[in-house]
Amino acid sequence: MRPQDILLPAAAGLCCKPGGFHIDPVRPVERAVITHGHSDHARAGHGAVLATQETLDMMRLRYGENFAGSTQAIRYGEEIRLGDIRVKFHPAGHVLGSAQVAVTCKDTCIVASGDYKDAPDPTCTPFELVPCDVFITEATFGLPVFRHGDAADEVKKLLASVALFPERAHLVGAYSLGKAQRVIKLLRQAGYDAPIYLHGAMEKITHYYQSRGIDLGELKPAAGMKKAALAGTITLAPPSATSDLWTRRFPDPVTAFASGWMRVRARARQRGIELPLVISDHADWDGLTATIAATGAGEIWVTHGQEDALVHWCKSQGLRAQPLDLVGYGDEEESETPLQGEAEA
Amino acid sequence: MNRFAELLDRLAYEPGRNNKLRLITGYFREVGDPDRGYALAALTGALSFKHAKPALIRDLIASRTDEVLFGLSYDYVGDLSETVALMWPKAALAAHNNPPPPTLTEVVTTLRTLGKTELPKQLERWLDELDETGRWALLKLVTGALRIGISARLAKTAAAALGSKDPHEVELIWPGLAPPYLDLFAWLEGRGEKPVNRDPAPFRPVMLAHAIEETDFQNLDPADYIAEWKWDGIRVQAVAGRDEHGHITARLYSRTGEDITGSFPDLVPSLRLAGAIDGELLILREGRVQSFNVLQQRLNRKVVSPKLIKEFPIHLRAYDLLGDDENDLRELPFAARRARLETFIGKLGDPRIDLSPTVPFASWDALTAARADPASAGAGEDADAVEGVMLKRRDAPYLPGRPKGQWWKWKRDPHIIDAVLMYAQRGHGKRSSYYSDYTFGVWTAGADGDELVPVGKAYFGFTDEELLQIDRFVRRNTTEKFGPVRHVVHEGDKGLVLEVAFEGLQRSPRHKSGVAMRFPRISRLRWDKPPRDADRLETLEGMLKAEVAEIEA
Numbered sequence: 047m048r049p050q051d052i053l054l055p056a057a058a059g060l061c062c063k064p065g066g067f068h069i070d071p072v073r074p075v076e077r078a079v080i081t082h083g084h085s086d087h088a089r090a091g092h093g094a095v096l097a098t099q100e101t102l103d104m105m106r107l108r109y110g111e112n113f114a115g116s117t118q119a120i121r122y123g124e125e126i127r128l129g130d131i132r133v134k135f136h137p138a139g140h141v142l143g144s145a146q147v148a149v150t151c152k153d154t155c156i157v158a159s160g161d162y163k164d165a166p167d168p169t170c171t172p173f174e175l176v177p178c179d180v181f182i183t184e185a186t187f188g189l190p191v192f193r194h195g196d197a198a199d200e201v202k203k204l205l206a207s208v209a210l211f212p213e214r215a216h217l218v219g220a221y222s223l224g225k226a227q228r229v230i231k232l233l234r235q236a237g238y239d240a241p242i243y244l245h246g247a248m249e250k251i252t253h254y255y256q257s258r259g260i261d262l263g264e265l266k267p268a269a270g271m272k273k274a275a276l277a278g279t280i281t282l283a284p285p286s287a288t289s290d291l292w293t294r295r296f297p298d299p300v301t302a303f304a305s306g307w308m309r310v311r312a313r314a315r316q317r318g319i320e321l322p323l324v325i326s327d328h329a330d331w332d333g334l335t336a337t338i339a340a341t342g343a344g345e346i347w348v349t350h351g352q353e354d355a356l357v358h359w360c361k362s363q364g365l366r367a368q369p370l371d372l373v374g375y376g377d378e379e380e381s382e383t384p385l386q387g388e389a390e391a
Numbered sequence: 392m393n394r395f396a397e398l399l400d401r402l403a404y405e406p407g408r409n410n411k412l413r414l415i416t417g418y419f420r421e422v423g424d425p426d427r428g429y430a431l432a433a434l435t436g437a438l439s440f441k442h443a444k445p446a447l448i449r450d451l452i453a454s455r456t457d458e459v460l461f462g463l464s465y466d467y468v469g470d471l472s473e474t475v476a477l478m479w480p481k482a483a484l485a486a487h488n489n490p491p492p493p494t495l496t497e498v499v500t501t502l503r504t505l506g507k508t509e510l511p512k513q514l515e516r517w518l519d520e521l522d523e524t525g526r527w528a529l530l531k532l533v534t535g536a537l538r539i540g541i542s543a544r545l546a547k548t549a550a551a552a553l554g555s556k557d558p559h560e561v562e563l564i565w566p567g568l569a570p571p572y573l574d575l576f577a578w579l580e581g582r583g584e585k586p587v588n589r590d591p592a593p594f595r596p597v598m599l600a601h602a603i604e605e606t607d608f609q610n611l612d613p614a615d616y617i618a619e620w621k622w623d624g625i626r627v628q629a630v631a632g633r634d635e636h637g638h639i640t641a642r643l644y645s646r647t648g649e650d651i652t653g654s655f656p657d658l659v660p661s662l663r664l665a666g667a668i669d670g671e672l673l674i675l676r677e678g679r680v681q682s683f684n685v686l687q688q689r690l691n692r693k694v695v696s697p698k699l700i701k702e703f704p705i706h707l708r709a710y711d712l713l714g715d716d717e718n719d720l721r722e723l724p725f726a727a728r729r730a731r732l733e734t735f736i737g738k739l740g741d742p743r744i745d746l747s748p749t750v751p752f753a754s755w756d757a758l759t760a761a762r763a764d765p766a767s768a769g770a771g772e773d774a775d776a777v778e779g780v781m782l783k784r785r786d787a788p789y790l791p792g793r794p795k796g797q798w799w800k801w802k803r804d805p806h807i808i809d810a811v812l813m814y815a816q817r818g819h820g821k822r823s824s825y826y827s828d829y830t831f832g833v834w835t836a837g838a839d840g841d842e843l844v845p846v847g848k849a850y851f852g853f854t855d856e857e858l859l860q861i862d863r864f865v866r867r868n869t870t871e872k873f874g875p876v877r878h879v880v881h882e883g884d885k886g887l888v889l890e891v892a893f894e895g896l897q898r899s900p901r902h903k904s905g906v907a908m909r910f911p912r913i914s915r916l917r918w919d920k921p922p923r924d925a926d927r928l929e930t931l932e933g934m935l936k937a938e939v940a941e942i943e944a
Contacts, residue, residue: 189460189463189464189467189478190456190460190464190477190478191464191467191468191474191477191478192477193477193478193523195523210417211410309477310467310468310473310477310823311403311470311473312468312469312470312822312823312824313824314404315403315404316822316825318406319404320404320405320406321404322404352463352467354463355459355460355463355464358457358459358460358463359457359460362457
């Protein structure tokens with residue numbers, strides 16, 4: 047059986063005809079398999095949804111109880127049959143509950159990896175390498191200029207700045223789902239034990255992480271704090287909030303942003319960031335290329351991001367490769383508009 | 392080098408002046424001699440070595456990486472040094488006995504003596520030894536592109552703060568100092584005497600003017616000001632002084648303090664009286680000032696041939712005197728300096744150096760009339776080389792920098808046309824990944840009726856908000872892509888009209904339209920105007936006038 051008879055891009059997303067489902071559909075469909083809880087992958091309004099318990103919980107937090115007709119939770123390593131198709135979930139290391147979906151028909155195995163990273167993350171299950179015939183990879187950071195380094199070093203940079211400017215507040219822009227909690231956990235691992243303040247928009251999801259047994263230390267809402275009392279503190283906020291009126295409640299704030307995009311200076315400057323922190327929940331160039339090689343797949347399908355470069359690299363390695371024409375996941379045009387595509391990276 | 396790179400990196404993101412000062416002073420305190428001295432030199436633009444060409448950097452990266460991947464990366468990042476720094480794959484070094492990364496001193500002193508052929512190997516070694524930020528700073532340094540938003544003045548202020556000194560004191564002794572400034576730091580830290588400025592012909596930091604706005608006039612009294620023509624040449628400082636043997640040394644400096652004496656050897660013999668003149672460099676033919684286009688033929692020349700000197704005779708038009716023999720005049724009011732200048736120029740009696748005349752006026756209305764028609768207000772046949780008027784307070788001392796309310800420049804209105812956006816390209820540096828370079832055109836009669844012909848390219852003039860709007864327009868209205876260039880819709884009723892302001896025009900056989908603009912910039916977005924109502928090439932040709940003939944003469 048040809049791989050494209052098993053999985054094929056369609057308007058609603060990646061479609062598995064023989065199994066009768068879509069993976070991360072961007073429009074409402076009968077049956078959806080969801081890789082992780084970020085809003086561009088996990089949308090409301092599907093008939094039936096198959097995902098990890100954490101992903102389902104996150105969808106419920108965002109969209110309310112009736113976000114889908116029915117839901118089914120699946121564990122890492124668990125396999126489900128849908129017609130002739132076997133579907134198995136494996137950890138993707140992207141955020142809490144994120145999964146790669148292995149789709150097998152007869153002896154052909156395709157892994158749709160969703161968003162993933164091979165770097166360590168204390169807030170989610172580590173990425174698992176799944177040998178396969180066709181590997182579908184993201185390419186958010188699919189250029190060799192993206193090398194992310196050790197996130198712990200970036201957090202040290204933040205702490206050094208807090209020490210250098212004790213009379214100023216530090217505002218760290220971070221995507222509310224995943225990145226914020228990872229930064230908090232990294233701060234704790236670096237020995238920072240003062241209370242960490244939260245923007246209102248990230249309280250719910252952060253408390254969910256805590257309820258799943260992830261110890262994040264003492265967290266407080268930034269709302270209601272006196273301006274002077276925020277000197278020398280660290281506050282986590284959604285990236286868009288770090289450039290609006292909300293920041294006026296902080297004393298002379300230092301604006302930081304935790305994102306893989308911060309590797310490129312112009313990106314940080316365009317957003318008026320003073321302290322760029324290169325911390326990404328996506329694999330960097332070395333991670334992407336190492337993972338592709340290690341899966342043993344002979345054919346690579348590349349989606350959302352810098353497809354050109356990664357497809358070129360695959361071909362130079364003797365692999366069959368093609369860009370997968372999927373829309374709606376922060377495509378090239380969108381990722382260039384600072385406030386949308388970058389938010390999650 | 393890594394520590395210096397870290398400083399540059401922080402400075403590049405820090406918008407606040409006081410925080411920048413704190414970071415630099417902190418660095419000077421923490422880092423010892425001679426590294427901090429070379430850092431000060433780098434920040435003030437005082438380092439001199441032969442810069443590496445971008446082509447050399449490209450060759451280095453080409454030998455280590457895939458060409459296509461480099462191309463895609465460079466297009467994305469928009470800055471050569473940064474792209475190379477980010478994607479540089481380190482050579483597999485032995486795990487032990489790796490050389491330590493170079494210090495800033497090592498880099499600077501090596502670059503000074505290194506032969507051209509040894510440079511690539513040396514750079515490659517350093518790139519292997521440094522971290523990402525270190526590589527970025529190294530490449531910026533060796534290519535001479537260390538633009539990080541720090542003025543020399545700010546760096547000197549940070550140094551002064553190390554010893555709680557007034558920055559002005561550092562400024563005054565600065566011309567006599569040389570990297571790595573051991574004597575300066577010794578003085579600042581209270582370990583040594585104050586260094587003395589022994590340069591016979593030092594540069595004095597220049598005083599600059601603010602652009603005047605309509606609303607400024609109501610608060611200004613015409614009686615407080617002296618007006619002069621604003622010449623369309625280049626601002627220079629011509630300094631002559633006696634060395635310890637009594638011989639005259641003469642130097643010509645650009646407004647930033649760069650020594651440009653070598654490009655104008657024909658002016659040196661005229662600088663035989665000790666003093667420091669602030670003035671405009673111009674080309675005079677038969678006593679008449681030529682346009683900037685003509686002067687341009689003499690700028691940035693490495694070799695100055697006798698033919699060039701003969702055809703483009705250089706001239707200095709003086710408007711201020713900062714030093715008269717041994718006397719520093721900068722504390723005197725402008726009116727007094729002007730009187731000293733007139734005496735000085737008279738005594739000099741040199742045909743190559745003359746006085747910039749003042750423009751008499753009794754009211755702002757009178758000055759407005761003079762500015763609108765310099766020819767009948769005293770500029771005569773030189774009127775074409777006048778780009779406006781300068782207003783200087785009679786009582787203003789000569790203050791370095793751009794002090795408020797002392798000097799004003801009041802330019803003549805720029806030329807303006809409405810043109811149609813034709814092509815857009817992604818910008819570099821701060822604007823990388825936005826479509827910020829625009830090629831625009833005007834209408835002309837073609838074989839099949841009217842067609843647009845490109846007349847220029849502009850990269851600035853718009854606000855950040857307007858940039859986003861144009862960027863969005865370009866993305867939504869692209870009809871074709873050629874590599875980084877987008878072909879944007881431009882038809883009679885579809886497209887974007889840009890109001891383009893520019894300073895001058897010249898005929899150019901290299902452009903399809905036959906004309907080239909000087910200093911074009913986007914002054915307004917005309918969302919309201921249909922492209923068919925944009926200007927025609929004939930309008931531009933009408934503006935060309937006689938300017939052109941001068942260059943060819």
